[in-house]
Amino acid sequence: MDAANVEFFDNMYLGKDRNQQEGRAMRAEIVRLTVEQAPAEAFRALVKTGWHYSFSDGWTTEHCAVEFWDCDDNPLPTEHIVKT
Numbered sequence: 638m639d640a641a642n643v644e645f646f647d648n649m650y651l652g653k654d655r656n657q658q659e660g661r662a663m664r665a666e667i668v669r670l671t672v673e674q675a676p677a678e679a680f681r682a683l684v685k686t687g688w689h690y691s692f693s694d695g696w697t698t699e700h701c702a703v704e705f706w707d708c709d710d711n712p713l714p715t716e717h718i719v720k721t
Contacts, residue, residue: 638672638675638679638680638681638682639672640668640669640672642680642681642682643667643668643672643681643682643683643684644682644683645664645683645684646683646685646686649664649687650664650687663687663688667684667687667688667701670701670718670719670720670721671703674718674719675703675705675716676705676714678708678713679705679706679713680705680706680707681705682704682705682706683704684701684703685701685702685703685704685715686701687701688700688701688720693717698717698719698720700717700718700720701717701718702716702717702718703715703717
């Protein structure tokens with residue numbers, strides 16, 4: 638999987654009231670971590686949520702929820718991409 642195959646839901650981090658440079662930097666970090674932490678069979682990804690904490694991780698791990706698909710466009714399990 639490569640960075641060109643990572644997309645974002647909606648206008649995440651690039652809304653009109655946001656600093657565009659910071660938003661692009663945030664997206665670049667998420668893309669890098671998504672590629673690094675993607676399942677081996679992943680071909681493309683969609684970042685569904687930005688950085689957040691959740692009950693499922695005991696409120697301790699900052700992560701993004703990312704959906705993945707393989708090269709045949711079959712969905713793979715949604716993964717939490719962990720901020721490192």
